[in-house]
Amino acid sequence: MNISHVELRHLRLLAAVADSGGLTAAAERLHLTQSAVSHQLKGLEDALGLPLVERAARPVGLTAAGRRLLALAHATLPQVEAALRDLAKLKDGEAGELRVAVECHTCYDWLMPAMDAYRDVWPAVELDLVGGFQADPLALLSERRADLVVTSDGVSRPGLTLLPLFGYEMLALLPPGHALEKKKLLLPADFAGQTLITYPVPEARLDFVRRVLAPAGVKLARREAELTVAILQLVASRRGVAALPAWAVAPYLERGYVLARRIGPQGLWAELYAAVRADDAARAYVADFVETVRRESFARLPGIRPLALHQVAAVPR
Amino acid sequence: MNISHVELRHLRLLAAVADSGGLTAAAERLHLTQSAVSHQLKGLEDALGLPLVERAARPVGLTAAGRRLLALAHATLPQVEAALRDLAKLKDGEAGELRVAVECHTCYDWLMPAMDAYRDVWPAVELDLVGGFQADPLALLSERRADLVVTSDGVSRPGLTLLPLFGYEMLALLPPGHALEKKKLLLPADFAGQTLITYPVPEARLDFVRRVLAPAGVKLARREAELTVAILQLVASRRGVAALPAWAVAPYLERGYVLARRIGPQGLWAELYAAVRADDAARAYVADFVETVRRESFARLPGIRPLALHQVAAVPR
DNA sequence: ATTCAACATGAGAAATATTCATGAAAAAAA
DNA sequence: TTTTTTTCATGAATATTTCTCATGTTGAAT
Incomplete structure (x- = not known):
């Protein structure tokens, strides 16, 4: 690999390593094996001719070169995500309605900050919370009284799509x-x-x-x-x-x-999913809500881990 | 390909297409075949679910989505290049001596702006012009009276490396x-x-x-x-x-x-090369001088075209 | 000393990118 | 208008890259 073949993949990798404190944890977050992360990092270091990560320490430390590249990652990755969001809006429109129902009591702890972050980037989406205790929260979806239900029930139902949030x-x-x-x-x-x-x-x-x-x-x-x-x-x-x-x-x-x-x-370990109607799963403003919840949660919450990509959870293309 | 697999490669591609006004010209600049560019662009458009380039017009036009992604490219690619330059400095040091000799009269037209741009990013490199007419300019290199010679002589000599500039x-x-x-x-x-x-x-x-x-x-x-x-x-x-x-x-x-x-x-059509001593070719400040000349020239000069990667021109890893 | 956790590594498999050989369409030239 | 030329698209074959699997190594903690 050549130095001019540095890709966003490498920046995402380094960010994950730095953030999660180790190659194994980074691999889990990126839905890769530890081996893949190790190979890829080594490939990048070889291409640059510089070590980036000091593997001895725990959490792993970054070299000066690693810190410089991480700074690049922090500068560029948000720009990339903002651009992709703009493109999604161009494709599917900026507006929509998203009525969120939550099954679990403690979930409001992370849901509120996530909703705040989401509102910043999707101001035209009408975001509501469906309150009150529900005997069968998933029924709210088919009844069209909610558009997204946060549930710990990982069993898929016909007509619904489960997007994994975190464990x-x-x-x-x-x-x-x-x-x-x-x-x-x-x-x-x-x-x-x-x-x-x-x-x-x-x-x-x-x-x-x-x-x-x-x-x-x-x-x-x-x-x-x-x-x-x-x-x-x-x-x-x-x-x-x-x-x-x-x-x-x-x-x-x-x-x-x-x-x-x-x-x-x-x-x-328990798991949380966002359940949506299958035909809503591909909508950009829905998919990005899930993505925002994931990102905000991993940034905020201790003791959570990524969920393997689920058989039901077809990531919207 | 998934939307989250957008890579710098795609941004470089779009920038090349927009800048050169067509897929074929972009392919030449990227040292790829036209087919590769077409496939890659199509792959990107499919992943995003949006067309980016209006192929009918000449020079080709960009769609709104294409313009947004090009804006991303213009925002991020310079950041990436700056970071890679910093890493190169970390590796090889910031300083060096670069005495440039020029064989051709008209070359000063593009050399001066290129040197100005170079000085901005490698302030610690001592940049000099070796003046006067030389019967055998390449001899200056072995005699160590110059470190880089701009020549139109594409024949390699032992101990020297030829880096192609442009045709x-x-x-x-x-x-x-x-x-x-x-x-x-x-x-x-x-x-x-x-x-x-x-x-x-x-x-x-x-x-x-x-x-x-x-x-x-x-x-x-x-x-x-x-x-x-x-x-x-x-x-x-x-x-x-x-x-x-x-x-x-x-x-x-x-x-x-x-x-x-x-x-x-x-x-x-004539060709220009930068000749350097073989052991200097891998130095970051030398390689980046050549890269700067290329970039500045393509941005400024009409009627020039990229040179195929030469058999002699081993790009520094 | 043993165990455990984390990272490295080589080989094979899978996924992706690129080229080659064409085809189609549009623009330029005859 | 017809021919030529230029440009882009496309399917199949190939090359390259990335990933996983299986296993080895290392260093810290028991």
Whole structure:
């Protein structure tokens, strides 16, 4: 490869490496294998005749050359994205209606900033939130009462398209000084006898119950609270334990308000999707909403990871 | 191809098409076949779902989408080049000495602006012009009295590397009202009996004599002048005819001062190379000087064309 | 010392880009 | 108008590049 064959691909690669702190993490984010990232980075370094990434450190460090190229990436990639957005508007029009319904309580944490960012670049799209609890949120789509539903239900339905958003880790929350404090990770049996504090939703919608406790035959007393802060309040005051997304509790963890423990050896990972009507999936303003949510979330939220490109999720061409 | 696979290659392509006014000309400039350009452009248009280039017109026109993408190209490509230059400096150092010798009289026309542009981006390189007429300019390199020689001699010598600059057309110049005025193109025999006005150099160095008149056995009276304006002055005042590079006479042609005619059916094309010592060819500040000359010349000079990548001209990696 | 996580590497497979050999259409020339 | 020339398009074959798979290496943590 020649120096004049530097491509946006390389800039995206370097940005991903720098941002995620390692080649393996970058590979996951780019939906490539670690090997591909390693090869490509080496190819780029060889072409330039300069090392870019110091692999020894963790998170990996950049050399002076790497920092210069990263500066280029930061300068050019947003320009490219803005141009592609303009082209999408030229193609599909600037306007549209996007009524967003959200199934999960904590999702407002990241949805609001994402919607703000989205409004900046798609000012002509009428963006609404469909409120209230829904027994079957996906039905809102076919009923045309919503255009996009954020759901953790990864099962596709006819007529709907699922666009993967991200995977996130659920952490078990304990008050400081709790009996389980010394354990590094918690197994289903450890929870026996505890009270579980949750949002007021049916157990079937609680990943922690459905995927961890129920399979192990553990049944806990439950107590409900509407708001994330209220749940944390209850945990902190030793009324029980809870399981919440890592991102939702990160600020409270920092202050030592509550403690977090991994659930199971690999952790308990849940997934979020944006469901849309199949014929809406290719619309530029819809696709870019999903893209914006992804980008903003990865920039903001700790403990989330990319989702493999789904069988159902045909990325709009 | 997906919309998110837009690469710098595509921006370079579009810039070349827009700048050169057609796919074929763009292909030549990019050192690709016309077919490759057509395929690549079609691939890009398909990926975006939008046409970019209106092929009917000549020079080809851009659609609104094409103009938006060209704006992106103009915004990002210079940033990329600046970054690559910085990386080259990081690798090889910022400084160096570059003594440039020029064989051809008219070359100063484009050399000065190119040197100005070069000085802006390589301020630490000591840039000098080696003046005076040289019997064997390439000898200056081995004698280390110059570091780069602009020559029209495309024959490689051991220890030297030839970097192709560009090809240019030589035009025959006539005073308005000359007997040859009505001919669209001039053949060697047409010149019989004319006086040829040239720079004061041996006939062997005059492409027009060496490659057109001499092979046809035509021998003309000669008259010499030092400066391009002086030659034009003599032609205009009917003292003879001349053959000069198209770019050197373009401004005078516009004013109808003299007339220009193509020499032979294909025209008389000459070539310019930058010769450097082989071990200097890979130095970043040397390679970028050549690149700057090319870029500036193509932006400024009419009637020039890219030179095929030469067997000798190993582009520095 | 062992294990684990992260990166490197060679070989083969897959995807992509380029060329070659034409064809079609439009402009220029006869 | 017909012919020629120029320019772009296209399908098939080829070349090149990129990616994955399988495995090796390294360094840090247990």
